[in-house]
Amino acid sequence: MADAKTHPARLIVVVAFSRAGNGQLVPAYDPMQFDTPEEATRMARYLSVKCAGVVAWVRDAQPDAGEYGPPTILFRSGDVPELE
Template identity: 70%
Template structure:
């Protein structure tokens, strides 16, 4: 099987005591353009947004390094 592409958007908000937490569950997209469009929309109302992608091989469960597609505001470091 050929590698697949995982494309995800994660948005963050700040709690009353200033901690950065996910605003929503991570959202998966079929295209990078769709993910970037959603990330830009969320950036208007969230403390931070990150859209990223990575190659994945479902046959052996391996993942390539993440590539940031869009980043705005405060987001945690990618591990």
């Protein structure tokens, strides 16, 4: 069986944003996790016509160790906050 340290998991996520009454960006939906970058990009493109902003990203992760690699943007449209 493979060790999580040698084969980290990949998080592939889409987050969409809308604007609150005060103009601040707020999540439009809960973050959505996908199995492939293509699925995430397809959903992000779909949401981009409905939301103030949307971003799809991927990163390697070892959640049990609390370790996350830097995010790689797959798709970005509109207004989105900076990723950490």
